[in-house]
Amino acid sequence: MSGELSPIDKAKFVAAKRAAEMVEDGMRVGLGTGSTAAWLVRCLGQMVAEDGLNITAVPTSARTAGLARELGLKVVSLEEAKWLDMTIDGADEFDHDLNLIKGGGGAHLQEKIVATASDQMVVIADAGKRVDTLGAFPLPVEVLAFGWQASQALLEETLVSMDVLGRTTTLRMNGAQPYVTDEGNYILDLHLKRIGNARQLALVLNQIPGVIENGLFIDICDRVVIGHGDGTVIVRDINEGTEERDRLDFMEEDNLFGDLSD
Numbered sequence: 001m002s003g004e005l006s007p008i009d010k011a012k013f014v015a016a017k018r019a020a021e022m023v024e025d026g027m028r029v030g031l032g033t034g035s036t037a038a039w040l041v042r043c044l045g046q047m048v049a050e051d052g053l054n055i056t057a058v059p060t061s062a063r064t065a066g067l068a069r070e071l072g073l074k075v076v077s078l079e080e081a082k083w084l085d086m087t088i089d090g091a092d093e094f095d096h097d098l099n100l101i102k103g104g105g106g107a108h109l110q111e112k113i114v115a116t117a118s119d120q121m122v123v124i125a126d127a128g129k130r131v132d133t134l135g136a137f138p139l140p141v142e143v144l145a146f147g148w149q150a151s152q153a154l155l156e157e158t159l160v161s162m163d164v165l166g167r168t169t170t171l172r173m174n175g176a177q178p179y180v181t182d183e184g185n186y187i188l189d190l191h192l193k194r195i196g197n198a199r200q201l202a203l204v205l206n207q208i209p210g211v212i213e214n215g216l217f218i219d220i221c222d223r224v225v226i227g228h229g230d231g232t233v234i235v236r237d238i239n240e241g242t243e244e245r246d247r248l249d250f251m252e253e254d255n256l257f258g259d260l261s262d
């Protein structure tokens with residue numbers, strides 16, 4: 001890594017590092033997608049290479065699979081693993097109840113399948129992802145490419161009927177072309193500003209023809225590891241009702257990662 005990590009990368013790194021410490025020998029672990037999850041993969045790669053940690057990993061995207069293999073993790077499909085001990089993933093937003101918005105990187109479909117096939121889901125995030133109410137981050141909804149405009153129209157009608165604050169939906173683009181997910185689908189981003197009833201919205205969205213999965217994760221996350229730029233990490237466990245504070249030394253550790261930053 002050239003030079004110092006930025007405060008945001010330090011925050012992501014310490015959250016990932018603390019979560020990696022929760023992984024035990026022999027575990028089957030779901031690996032999330034995104035810049036924070038990439039730090040986790042690096043931490044686990046280091047633990048495998050240097051400490052002999054023996055784990056089986058199920059990635060949630062082609063990107064994560066590539067990085068995990070590159071760093072020497074044993075990667076299998078969810079079908080092969082069947083069930084996972086733990087999934088560790090990033091988030092775009094999390095609220096007090098540990099409900100989430102995910103899918104900023106377009107991977108929420110696989111992420112939700114993998115997280116719900118796990119005994120527990122641990123979210124790793126910098127402190128800036130914490131919100132009082134979900135919805136400032138555009139909510140990703142994966143839709144079938146076939147008839148996506150019809151799905152979009154139904155979706156917008158649904159938002160009106162639910163009296164959601166913001167109702168604009170945009171097709172996610174990759175340059176001049178629609179962004180295509182690992183499953184070959186499109187993503188509509190819902191600019192809602194504030195989601196009053198996330199539980200209800202999550203259910204209603206998935207009933208619209210053409211909608212494959214939305215980025216609301218309700219009652220799925222068990223623990224969040226919140227990283228701060230000064231190395232402080234807070235671990236909140238929603239089931240135990242506990243909150244622990246810790247401090248990690250990233251200054252020594254960050255040199256171990258070479259030129260792998262996202």
Ligand SMILES: O=C[C@H](O)[C@H](O)[C@H](O)COP(=O)(O)O
Nearest residue numbers: 034035036090103104105107
């Ligand atoms: O589709 C992407 C995932 O849901 C990510 O976990 C989420 O977007 C957070 O990504 P990052 O850690 O890069 O902020």
